[in-house]
Amino acid sequence: DTFIHTPIIREEVRQLSPTEHAQVTVYLPAHDDRMLVRHFQRIKGVEWRVFSKHVKTPYQQGNVHVHPVSATQFLSSLEQCLGVITAGGFETAAETLFLGKKLLVIPMKGQYEQLCNAEALRRMRVTTLDDVSKDFVERVESWLANDEHIRVDFPDETSMIVRDILRRYQK
DSSP states (O other), rough: OOOOOOOOOHHHHOOOOOOOOSSEEEETTTSSSHHHHHTTSSTOOOEEEETTTTTSSEEETEHHHHHHHOOOOOOOOOOSSSSEEEOOOOOHHHHHHHOOOOOEEOOTTTTTHHHHHHHHHHHHOEOSSSOOTTHHHHHHHHHHHOOOOOOOOOOOOHHHHHHHHHHHOOO
């Protein structure tokens, strides 16, 4: 509709100079980092940067680096990665698409908004998984092998959105 705007992409993301290294950024807050490490260690040739709200101190196991959630480190990883694996939240998915990075989404269970976001992304040809199941490694390897990148130009409509909000409250 006419009142719907494109996502707001943070200025810090708009100013990034994306590159593509053999690295994947992972933010799956509903999943245990140790379980993710076990899966990602099986996929060679890629460095995994897992951001976890469950750890206080970074650690590494093989090709998997686990970091506490940090906006600065996450942005750096996002800038350099070849792709992102994340939950079905709106912001990270929009920023990933804006940067032209590969995206794989696993929505959090019981979160209706995330399921809706995942369905919209699936319709855009973004890879979506229901969960981290027994074929997870094979599905991630297939996603990595697929060279399709979906880039979406989200123009900066922030000032227009602010104007619209102020106009509504001035009536």
